[in-house]
Amino acid sequence: MAKVYSEKRSRLVSAAVDLAYQNGFGATSLAEIAREAEVPLGNVFYYFKTKDEIGEAIVERRLEQLSAQRQRWAEAGSPKNRLCACVQGVFANKDYLAQSGCAVGTFCSELHKAGGSVAARATEIFAEHLAWIESQFWALGKGSDSRGLAVHLLSALQGVSVLAHAFHDPALVVTETDRLKSWIQSL
Amino acid sequence: MAKVYSEKRSRLVSAAVDLAYQNGFGATSLAEIAREAEVPLGNVFYYFKTKDEIGEAIVERRLEQLSAQRQRWAEAGSPKNRLCACVQGVFANKDYLAQSGCAVGTFCSELHKAGGSVAARATEIFAEHLAWIESQFWALGKGSDSRGLAVHLLSALQGVSVLAHAFHDPALVVTETDRLKSWIQSL
DNA sequence: GTCTATACCGAGATAGAC
DNA sequence: GTCTATCTCGGTATAGAC
Numbered sequence: 001m002a003k004v005y006s007e008k009r010s011r012l013v014s015a016a017v018d019l020a021y022q023n024g025f026g027a028t029s030l031a032e033i034a035r036e037a038e039v040p041l042g043n044v045f046y047y048f049k050t051k052d053e054i055g056e057a058i059v060e061r062r063l064e065q066l067s068a069q070r071q072r073w074a075e076a077g078s079p080k081n082r083l084c085a086c087v088q089g090v091f092a093n094k095d096y097l098a099q100s101g102c103a104v105g106t107f108c109s110e111l112h113k114a115g116g117s118v119a120a121r122a123t124e125i126f127a128e129h130l131a132w133i134e135s136q137f138w139a140l141g142k143g144s145d146s147r148g149l150a151v152h153l154l155s156a157l158q159g160v161s162v163l164a165h166a167f168h169d170p171a172l173v174v175t176e177t178d179r180l181k182s183w184i185q186s187l
Numbered sequence: 188m189a190k191v192y193s194e195k196r197s198r199l200v201s202a203a204v205d206l207a208y209q210n211g212f213g214a215t216s217l218a219e220i221a222r223e224a225e226v227p228l229g230n231v232f233y234y235f236k237t238k239d240e241i242g243e244a245i246v247e248r249r250l251e252q253l254s255a256q257r258q259r260w261a262e263a264g265s266p267k268n269r270l271c272a273c274v275q276g277v278f279a280n281k282d283y284l285a286q287s288g289c290a291v292g293t294f295c296s297e298l299h300k301a302g303g304s305v306a307a308r309a310t311e312i313f314a315e316h317l318a319w320i321e322s323q324f325w326a327l328g329k330g331s332d333s334r335g336l337a338v339h340l341l342s343a344l345q346g347v348s349v350l351a352h353a354f355h356d357p358a359l360v361v362t363e364t365d366r367l368k369s370w371i372q373s374l
Numbered sequence: 375g376t377c378t379a380t381a382c383c384g385a386g387a388t389a390g391a392c
Numbered sequence: 393g394t395c396t397a398t399c400t401c402g403g404t405a406t407a408g409a410c
Binding site: 022023024026027100101105106108109110112113114115122123126127130148151152154155156157158159160161162163165166167168172175176179 | 344
């Protein structure tokens with residue numbers, strides 16, 4: 001499925017993913033990406049015609065990562081446990097969240113303000129994630145409430161990421177994910 | 188309390204607030220702000236030594252706005268009604284949220300990635316807001332749980348703003364604020 | 375395919391006339 | 393205090409040698 005790209009291109013994408021996450025996509029220059037990936041600046045344009053194309057590559061990479069995570073969560077026995085595994089994934093990420101926020105949420109927010117075609121593509125990451133969460137609630141027998149419950153859960157996770165980022169405090173993630181896990185078990 | 192500034196300075200701040208909200212602070216140029224405020228570009232530097240100072244002015248403006256809102260919410264009779272008034276404020280804002288996300292959340296996220304001294308100041312907006320929400324839960328008799336409940340409520344509001352922004356869908360705000368108002372009344 | 379050199383533009387910021 | 397003209401730097405992107 002995932003296309004095979006050259007080693008250098010892969011390094012460039014990895015560098016772009018990291019730098020855009022830490023400093024923002026707009027604030028990250030091609031020169032920085034090239035340096036981090038140990039590729040000469042001019043060479044970048046052999047792999048990507050524009051900076052926007054790098055943005056798209058970042059989205060693809062994130063989609064792959066999330067897809068892999070969902071496969072792991074799916075291994076949990078019950079829908080409740082799968083949802084808890086998802087919440088646990090956020091918990092495990094708490095230190096990064098406190099430092100740079102949610103990789104998907106902050107990226108989406110930035111791109112949608114900047115405008116351009118990558119924004120819509122970035123939203124697909126959320127769409128896939130939301131659909132997966134909804135399907136778990138559905139399996140739990142929540143029927144037509146499933147969508148609203150999925151929005152509620154993903155909202156809580158996104159929101160606490162925003163707060164943890166603003167306060168640089170992983171403890172907020174700890175208490176909120178605890179609360180959410182209890183809530184899931186109580187359903 | 189609030190210092191009195193010149194008419195032109197005020198126009199510049201208003202323009203900066205709007206443009207930074209719509210397009211992001213980093214992506215907004217001083218030339219755009221000057222044009223929107225109908226002030227010559229060179230003149231901007233009479234009022235602000237650097238672009239960072241404009242960022243600080245944006246924060247001050249937001250702090251004033253939120254403070255005014257809280258005074259209105261405080262007029263509601265009970266703590267529960269005050270919290271609902273706060274949630275209702277988000278609801279009333281749903282179309283802007285769907286277009287550009289939460290003004291405070293997106294601004295904070297961006298500034299914390301960019302680094303610099305304004306970021307910490309921007310976090311104070313959240314800190315004040317969170318403290319106010321916590322005080323309402325305290326008045327409700329929630330004691331030491333108040334902090335966690337405040338984080339939970341503000342997280343939900345921030346999170347749904349992120350999702351509504353990503354999907355450009357105000358309906359998400361409608362369903363989630365409904366859910367939160369019911370939750371508050373059930374406490 | 376890979377890399378160097380550089381074009382070109384728009385950004386923030388400054389100088390100084392009025 | 394106000395505005396025009398301009399400087400400088402760093403950004404994306406390109407041209408073309410190897």
